[in-house]
Amino acid sequence: MPSVTEEEKREVLSFEDAVAMLDLAYEDSTQRLSALEGTRVGLTNEVQAMEPEERTKSLGTIWQYAGRGGKGRGRTDRWHEFSANDSAQVEEGYQRWVAAGQPKGKDAPERRAEVHLEGGMDISVDFHLGTQMTVGKHALRRVQRKELPSKAQQSCLPFFENVLSIVGDVCGKLEEVSGQMHAMDIEESQVQQLQSRSKNCIEALRVSITSFVELSLFCGANEQMEKLEAVLGEKNAASLGVSAGGRDMRMQTVLKAVKEAFQIRAYGKALTDGQSPWSHIRLLVPSGKRFYEKIMIQLRLTMVKYRSESLEIKRRHAFMLAGTLLNEYSDEDFQRRFRGELKKLFQEGLSEALRNNMSFGTIKAILFAARAMQLGEWKKDFAPKVSQWLKQRLNSALHSQQPLQTSVELVQSARDFPDVDGTAVVKSLQGPLVKKCHTAIMSKSITPERVNQVGLFQKILGPSFDEDLFGALKPNYEEHRAMITEWLVAYCEHTGVDLPPYCMNANQKEAFDQLRQAIEAADIEELKKAVISAKTVPDLKSHEELSEEFRKALDILKEKAHLPPGWNLEDLLGTEKMFRKAPVNSDRALQLFQALMTSTHQKRWTRDRKTRGDGEKIADSFEVTRVTEVQNQASWENYHRRREEIVKDCNPPDRDPYAPLSQEQWQEWSGRVMTEALGHEIANACRLSPLDSRCNEFLFFHGVKPQVADLIAENHSDISFASKDGMFGAGLYFAEASSKSDEYCQPNEHDEYPIIIVRVILGRPNYIDAPKPFDDPGRRALEHSCMSGSYHSVIGDRIKVSNTYREMVVYDHFQAYPHFILWYQRK
Numbered sequence: 001m002p003s004v005t006e007e008e009k010r011e012v013l014s015f016e017d018a019v020a021m022l023d024l025a026y027e028d029s030t031q032r033l034s035a036l037e038g039t040r041v042g043l044t045n046e047v048q049a050m051e052p053e054e055r056t057k058s059l060g061t062i063w064q065y066a067g068r069g070g071k072g073r074g075r076t077d078r079w080h081e082f083s084a085n086d087s088a089q090v091e092e093g094y095q096r097w098v099a100a101g102q103p104k105g106k107d108a109p110e111r112r113a114e115v116h117l118e119g120g121m122d123i124s125v126d127f128h129l130g131t132q133m134t135v136g137k138h139a140l141r142r143v144q145r146k147e148l149p150s151k152a153q154q155s156c157l158p159f160f161e162n163v164l165s166i167v168g169d170v171c172g173k174l175e176e177v178s179g180q181m182h183a184m185d186i187e188e189s190q191v192q193q194l195q196s197r198s199k200n201c202i203e204a205l206r207v208s209i210t211s212f213v214e215l216s217l218f219c220g221a222n223e224q225m226e227k228l229e230a231v232l233g234e235k236n237a238a239s240l241g242v243s244a245g246g247r248d249m250r251m252q253t254v255l256k257a258v259k260e261a262f263q264i265r266a267y268g269k270a271l272t273d274g275q276s277p278w279s280h281i282r283l284l285v286p287s288g289k290r291f292y293e294k295i296m297i298q299l300r301l302t303m304v305k306y307r308s309e310s311l312e313i314k315r316r317h318a319f320m321l322a323g324t325l326l327n328e329y330s331d332e333d334f335q336r337r338f339r340g341e342l343k344k345l346f347q348e349g350l351s352e353a354l355r356n357n358m359s360f361g362t363i364k365a366i367l368f369a370a371r372a373m374q375l376g377e378w379k380k381d382f383a384p385k386v387s388q389w390l391k392q393r394l395n396s397a398l399h400s401q402q403p404l405q406t407s408v409e410l411v412q413s414a415r416d417f418p419d420v421d422g423t424a425v426v427k428s429l430q431g432p433l434v435k436k437c438h439t440a441i442m443s444k445s446i447t448p449e450r451v452n453q454v455g456l457f458q459k460i461l462g463p464s465f466d467e468d469l470f471g472a473l474k475p476n477y478e479e480h481r482a483m484i485t486e487w488l489v490a491y492c493e494h495t496g497v498d499l500p501p502y503c504m505n506a507n508q509k510e511a512f513d514q515l516r517q518a519i520e521a522a523d524i525e526e527l528k529k530a531v532i533s534a535k536t537v538p539d540l541k542s543h544e545e546l547s548e549e550f551r552k553a554l555d556i557l558k559e560k561a562h563l564p565p566g567w568n569l570e571d572l573l574g575t576e577k578m579f580r581k582a583p584v585n586s587d588r589a590l591q592l593f594q595a596l597m598t599s600t601h602q603k604r605w606t607r608d609r610k611t612r613g614d615g616e617k618i619a620d621s622f623e624v625t626r627v628t629e630v631q632n633q634a635s636w637e638n639y640h641r642r643r644e645e646i647v648k649d650c651n652p653p654d655r656d657p658y659a660p661l662s663q664e665q666w667q668e669w670s671g672r673v674m675t676e677a678l679g680h681e682i683a684n685a686c687r688l689s690p691l692d693s694r695c696n697e698f699l700f701f702h703g704v705k706p707q708v709a710d711l712i713a714e715n716h717s718d719i720s721f722a723s724k725d726g727m728f729g730a731g732l733y734f735a736e737a738s739s740k741s742d743e744y745c746q747p748n749e750h751d752e753y754p755i756i757i758v759r760v761i762l763g764r765p766n767y768i769d770a771p772k773p774f775d776d777p778g779r780r781a782l783e784h785s786c787m788s789g790s791y792h793s794v795i796g797d798r799i800k801v802s803n804t805y806r807e808m809v810v811y812d813h814f815q816a817y818p819h820f821i822l823w824y825q826r827k
Contacts, residue, residue: 015186015194018177022197025173026204032166033208036159040211043159047152047218051313055152056220063087065132066142079144082117089115090125094145097127104128152219160224163212167205168231174198175233202236209240214253217321247329254321255341261311261318262349312362319369326373343375350382354389360413363389367417383419390414390425398432404440407433408453411460426460430468433457438472441487442480448490455494463497470500477502485509507537508546515549519556527557528633532578535570562640566687567631578633579714583626584820589685590627593757593822596678597622600701600738606804609743619826622738625752628821629686630713635817638716639759642814646695646763646792658764660693669767670799670806674736675699682757688819695792696762699819700734700808701755703744709754709821719813728768728794729779731786731809732816734760740805742826757820760808763792769800786811 013021047055063086064079082090093113097103100110113125114135122135131140149157177194184190209228216224229237236242241249322342326335350366363386370382390410397407414422426433437454440446446453458465470488477484488503504512511534518530534540534550541547558569572578584590603618650659666672673679679699683691691697704712722730735741738755745753766785770776773796777785785791794809810816 012183013177013180015184015190018180018184018194019197021173021177022194022201025170026197026201029166029170029201030204032162033204036162036166036208039159039162040208043156043215044211046155047215048314049310050152054150055218055317056150058150059148059154061087061091062146062148063090064144064146086115086117089113090143091145093125094127102128149221150219152215153221156215156219156221159215160212160221160227163208164224164227164231167209167228170201170205171231171233171236174201174236199239202239206240209242210249210253213242213249214256217250217253247334250325251334251338251341254318254325255345257318258322258342258345258349261315262345262352308359312365315362315365319365323369323373339373339375342373343370343381346370346375347381350385354385357393360416364413364417371419379419383421386417386420387425390417390420390422391428394425394429395432398429398436404436404446404453407436408456411456415460423460426457430461430465434465434468434472437469441473441484442476444483446487448487451487451491451494454491458495458497466495466497470503474500474502482509482513501543504543504546508539508543511537511540512546512549515546515553519549519553522556522560524557524560524637527553527560528578531557531569561633561637562689563633563636564688569633572631572633577714580631581710581713581821582629582631584629584686586685589682590624592678592682592685593627593820594624596675596682596699596757597624597738597822597824599678600674600736602737602739602805604737604739604804606740606743616826618739619742621827622742622824623827625823625825627823628713630818630820632714632716632818635716638814639761639817642812643692643695643697643761646761646815647692649789649792650695650763657694659696661696661765669795670797673698675701691759696765698736698760698762698808700736700758700760701738701741702732702734702758702818703741703753703755705746706748706752706754709756712756712818713821717813717816717818719811724779726779726809727774728796728807728809729774729783729811731783731794731811732813734758734808734810734816735805736808737805740807748823751825752823753826755822755824756818757822759817759819760810761792761815762795762808762810763815764790765793765795765808766791767795767797769797771801782809783811 063082065082067078067080081087090113093115096113097110100108103111105111111126111128113127114122115125116122123132124135125132125143130143132143133140148154177198181191181194186194209232212228213225216222216228225242229242232240232242241247241252326338329335346366346369350363350370353362353366367382367386370376375381390413394407394410394414397410411422411426414420414425416422437446437457441454454469458469473484473488485504486509488499489509492499511530514530515534518526521527531550531553534546534553540550554569558567563569571582572580584593598621601622605618609616609618647659651657663672675698679691682699683689691699702712702717717732719730719732722732724730726733741755742753745755747753766782768777768782773779773782782794786793792810792812792815796807796809798804799806
C-alpha cells in the first residue's frame with residue numbers, strides 16, 4: 001500500500017478556522033503588547049537618559065564551566081557560572097596570562113592558574129586550552145570567559161524576550177495559515193480577507209518592534225536584532241523594515257535620535273504638559289530673603305548646567321549612531337538616502353543652534369560631525385551661515401559693554417571652525433575691533449601683562465591692525481605717556497613688531513624718565529648718571545623727544561660742571577668715568593704748543609738732570625710730534641671747585657686782592673711767568689676755559705715717564721705719592737721752562753718723550769728765594785704755610801739763587817689739572 005504523506009495526514013483548515021486563528025492571534029498579541037506598553041515607554045526613556053557608556057559598556061566578565069550529565073557523563077551545551085569570588089580569582093589569573101603575552105608553552109607558569117573554590121575544591125585552569133582540571137583527578141571540563149551585558153542591555157533583556165515570544169507566536173499562526181491557504185477551496189475575495197487579517201497582525205507588532213529596534217540600537221544588542229529578523233521571517237521583516245539587519249528601521253531610529261538631539265528647549269520649560277521641574281523646585285524655596293534668592297540662583301544655574309551637559313551627551317551619542325550606521329552599510333542607494341535626510345536635519349539643527357546662540361562647542365560639534373559624514377557641499381551648505389553668525393556675534397560684542405576678553409574668545413573660536421574664513425570675519429570688523437582695544441587699553445582693563453589678547457588680532461590681521469591701533473593711541477600719548485609706553489613696549493615685544501615712531505621702547509622709556517628726574521632735581525651727580533645711562537641706549541637718537549631731553553640734560557650738566565667749551569660732553573659718556581683722550585689736530589694749536597716748547601727752552605744744567613734724569617746733555621731743541629688733550633670730567637669738577645674757592649680767598653671783600661699779581665711784584669720775583677702769554681693763546685685755540693687771573697692760573701710743564709703719563713691723565717696727580725724729601729717739601733712740582741721738565745722725561749720705543757701740560761692754580765703764592773729752603777724755612781714749614789690757608793702755593797726762585805729755574809709747587813692735587821700730554825723728540 002502506498003504510504004500516507006504528512007500533508008495528507010494534516011487536517012486542512014477551513015476558511016472559518018483560519019479567520020478565527022488570525023483573529024485570536026491579533027487579539028492575543030494586542031493584549032500582551034498592551035501589557036508591555038508601560039515597560040516599553042519606561043525603558044525607552046530610561047535608556048535615552050543613560051550615559052553612552054551605561055548603554056553599551058559591559059558590566060564586567062564572568063567565568064563559566066561546562067556542565068556534565070547523563071550516564072555517559074558526556075559533555076553537554078549547558079554552562080554553569082562560577083561564584084563571583086571564584087570567577088574573580090580566575091579572571092585575575094587570566095589577566096596575568098594576557099599581560100605576559102598569552103604564552104602557549106607547557107612550562108609557562110602564567111598559562112595556568114591554581115584556584116581554591118569556595119566549596120573547598122582546588123582546580124587548575126588552563127587558559128590556552130580553555131579547560132579546568134580538578135587537582136588530584138584527570139577529568140577535564142571546558143571553561144569560557146563571558147562578557148556581561150551592559151546596564152541598558154540588562155534592563156532591556158526581559159523586554160526583548162517578551163517581544164520575541166509574542167512575535168514568534170504571531171508569526172507561527174501566520175505561517176500556518178499561509179502554508180495551508182493554497183489547499184483551501186476558497187474564493188479570491190476570501191484570500192484577500194485572510195491576507196488583510198495577516199497584515200493587521202503584523203502591523204499590530206510595529207510599535208513594539210520599532211522600540212525593540214531602537215533599544216537594541218542604543219544598547220548595541222545586535223544579536224537581538226538577528227533573533228528578531230529570524231523570528232519574523234524574510235517577508236514579515238521586509239514589511240516592517242527589519243530586513244537586512246533592520247537597516248531602514250534603524251535609519252529611521254537614528255534620524256529620530258538626531259532630530260531630538262537638535263531640539264532646543266528653554267530652561268525651565270515643561271518637558272510634558274503639566275510638568276515643570278523649575279516651577280516645582282521654586283515652590284520649595286521661601287521668597288523675600290536675599291539668602292534664599294541666592295540659593296535659587298544657584299539651583300537654577302545647576303539645572304542649566306545639567307540640562308546643557310545632558311543635551312551635549314545626547315547629541316554626541318546621536319552623531320555617533322549616525323556615523324556608525326553610515327559605515328555599516330556600503331549600499332550606495334542607502335548611503336545617498338541616509339545622507340540626504342541627515343543633511344536636512346543638520347542644516348535645520350545648525351540654523352536653530354545659531355538662532356539660539358548656542359555655545360561654540362555645540363556649533364563646532366555639529367560642523368565637525370557634518371563634515372565627517374560628508375553631508376553635502378561644505379562651503380556652500382554650512383560655512384556661509386556660520387560666517388554670518390560669527391560676524392553678528394563679534395559685532396554685537398564689540399559694540400556692547402562686554403569686556404574685550406569676550407571678543408578675544410570669539411575671534412579664537414572663529415579660527416577653529418572648519419573651512420570658515422575667520423580672518424575675513426575679523427577683517428570686516430577691524431575698525432570696531434581697534435576701537436574696542438583702544439578703550440580697553442585706556443581703561444587699563446587690558447594691562448601690559450595681558451597683551452597676548454590683543455596680540456591675537458595682530459596675528460590674524462597683520463600690519464594693518466598695528467597701524468590702526470598705534471594711530472588710535474597716538475592722540476592720548478602725551479597725556480598718558482608712561483602708561484601707553486609701558487603697554488606698547490610689552491605689546492611690541494610680544495608680537496615682534498617695531499614700536500610706533502612716537503613711542504619709546506623700554507630702554508628709551510627708562511632713559512627718558514631718568515633724564516627728566518635728573519633735570520628736575522638739577523643735581524650734578526644725578527645728571528651725570530642719567531646721561532651716562534642714556535648714552536648706552538643703542539637707539540637713543542631715533543626718538544625726537546628723548547633726543548631733545550638728552551641734549552637738554554647735557555647742556556645743564558655741562559653748565560653745572562663748568563666744563564670747557566670745547567669739550568663734547570656726549571663723547572665723554574662712553575665710559576663710566578666720563579674720561580676721554582682726544583688728539584689735538586688743529587694746526588694752529590700744534591704751532592702754539594711748538595712755540596711753547598721752543599720759547600721756554602733754556603740751556604741751563606741742574607744736578608736733577610743727572611740725579612733724576614738720564615744725565616744727557618741738554619738738547620738744542622724740542623720738536624713736538626703729537627699732542628693729546630685730556631678730558632676727565634671728575635678731575636675737572638674737583639679742579640673747578642677748588643679754583644672757585646681760591647678765587648674767593650684771593651679776592652676778600654675787606655682788603656685788596658691777592659691776584660692777579662702786579663707787574664712790579666713779578667719783576668721782583670724774577671719776571672713774569674714764561675708760559676703766560678702762550679698759555680692764553682693755547683686755551684683759546686683749544687676752546688678751553690680761559691686762564692683765570694683772579695687766582696693766578698697758568699699752564700706749566702711736568703715731566704714724566706711714558707708709562708706714568710696716561711696714569712696721571714686718567715687718575716689725576718696724587719699728592720700722597722709726593723716725595724717728602726723734595727726741596728720744598730711733599731708737593732707737586734711744576735716748571736715754566738720746558739727744558740726744566742725735560743730733566744725728568746724718558747723716551748718710549750719711538751724715541752718720543754712725554755711732558756704734561758698742566759693747568760695750575762697758584763692763588764696767593766709763598767715766594768721763597770732762600771738758598772736752602774729745606775732748612776730755612778724748612779720743608780714742613782712750607783707745606784704748612786699752604787695747607788693752613790695762609791698761602792696756596794710756593795714759588796721757589798732758583799733763578800735768583802743759582803741762576804737755574806723757578807719751580808712752582810702746590811700741596812693740594814686738586815689745584816692742578818693735567819690738560820695735555822705732549823710728545824716731543826730731542827734734537
